[in-house]
Amino acid sequence: MFLKNAWYVACTPDEIDGKPLGRKICGESIVFYRGEGGAVVALEDFCPHRGAPLSLGFVRDGRLVCGYHGLEMGCDGKASSMPGQRVGGFPPVRRYAALERYGFVWVWPGDASQADPAKLHPLPWAEDPAWAYGGGLYHIRCDYRLMIDNLMDLTHETYVHASSIGQKEIDEAPPKTVSQGDEVVTSRFMHNISAPPFWQMALRGNGLADDVPVDRWQICRFTPPSHVMIEVGVAHAGHGGYDAPAGRKASSVVVDFITPETETSIWYFWGMARNFQPDDTDLTARIREGQGKIFAEDLEMLERQQQNLLAWPERSLLKLNIDAGGVLSRKVIDRLLVEERGQPAGRTIVPITAVKESS
Ligand code: FES
Ligand SMILES: [Fe+2]
Numbered sequence: 001m002f003l004k005n006a007w008y009v010a011c012t013p014d015e016i017d018g019k020p021l022g023r024k025i026c027g028e029s030i031v032f033y034r035g036e037g038g039a040v041v042a043l044e045d046f047c048p049h050r051g052a053p054l055s056l057g058f059v060r061d062g063r064l065v066c067g068y069h070g071l072e073m074g075c076d077g078k079a080s081s082m083p084g085q086r087v088g089g090f091p092p093v094r095r096y097a098a099l100e101r102y103g104f105v106w107v108w109p110g111d112a113s114q115a116d117p118a119k120l121h122p123l124p125w126a127e128d129p130a131w132a133y134g135g136g137l138y139h140i141r142c143d144y145r146l147m148i149d150n151l152m153d154l155t156h157e158t159y160v161h162a163s164s165i166g167q168k169e170i171d172e173a174p175p176k177t178v179s180q181g182d183e184v185v186t187s188r189f190m191h192n193i194s195a196p197p198f199w200q201m202a203l204r205g206n207g208l209a210d211d212v213p214v215d216r217w218q219i220c221r222f223t224p225p226s227h228v229m230i231e232v233g234v235a236h237a238g239h240g241g242y243d244a245p246a247g248r249k250a251s252s253v254v255v256d257f258i259t260p261e262t263e264t265s266i267w268y269f270w271g272m273a274r275n276f277q278p279d280d281t282d283l284t285a286r287i288r289e290g291q292g293k294i295f296a297e298d299l300e301m302l303e304r305q306q307q308n309l310l311a312w313p314e315r316s317l318l319k320l321n322i323d324a325g326g327v328l329s330r331k332v333i334d335r336l337l338v339e340e341r342g343q344p345a346g347r348t349i350v351p352i353t354a355v356k357e358s359s
């Protein structure tokens with residue numbers, strides 16, 4: 001179960017360039033397109049005539065035209081015309097709240113009357129020319145909470161991402177997790193280590209030596225409904241680590257918008273925002289390529305984990321100290337689900353029952 005009264009990233013603007021996009025989000029089949037004046041519109045992906053997906057149609061003068069028999073929809077979800085027919089009595093389809101900001105199209109899959117733009121996750125870097133962003137989208141067949149677990153416990157980097165960002169010192173530096181209101185923060189700091197290949201590339205990209213000891217940090221922040229922003233970076237050792245001056249470090253924010261599609265699949269919008277060399281488009285492309293490969297490594301692990309959980313629904317899982325970030329994030333989601341729907345997400349898809357603390 002997922003929170004519906006929240007803003008989720010639905011797509012990137014290029015995905016609705018000149019054509020409608022059909023995408024299921026939180027179990028809702030939605031068609032996105034640019035209506036009159038170019039504003040984003042989100043409607044039920046269901047033609048009131050015979051139920052064809054409206055996303056198979058096309059946009060003409062800001063109106064969505066069904067690709068089956070030509071029914072034309074207004075942005076309000078009401079049929080506006082159809083060749084040879086009077087459409088006044090046609091039932092409307094649902095309109096969802098949607099808007100475009102920070103380089104993303106956002107949708108509110110729940111009660112549109114509660115959709116307040118002020119509740120959007122703030123992304124100040126997205127509107128600041130001192131920052132650059134590159135990212136992508138993966139479709140992954142797993143419960144959205146498995147991806148939250150993954151991002152809130154980066155010990156997996158040592159194993160899943162051994163050739164890029166993994167290193168044994170991650171295992172040796174225990175994370176600290178705190179919950180503040182709806183936010184959960186897991187942080188880890190490593191000192192006087194060598195930079196793994198991805199971070200060597202980033203140091204070079206910022207004109208810094210890549211073969212000297214560094215201090216490294218990872219600060220993972222979960223916020224509802226399912227966003228994880230991770231401050232990551234390395235600084236030449238002994239210059240203040242996280243607080244080192246800009247000329248001594250390469251740091252960035254790993255951006256993770258996890259949009260549930262169904263109970264067992266997600267649209268994963270990943271990316272990296274950085275505030276060094278923002279005009280270096282080649283560097284943006286190199287970082288994006290490296291990050292895309294890294295997240296593709298998570299994809300197989302998460303899908304196979306989901307298959308196991310579905311095959312053995314009665315099996316108990318452990319909660320170790322490294323799992324605290326994911327566990328506390330799920331608690332926040334469950335509390336908000338009770339407020340929104342009167343019940344928590346439950347254990348049907350991801351059964352966590354037995355608890356064993358690690359020493
Ligand atoms: S199903 Fe859409 S016009 Fe007929
Ligand atoms: Fe990963």
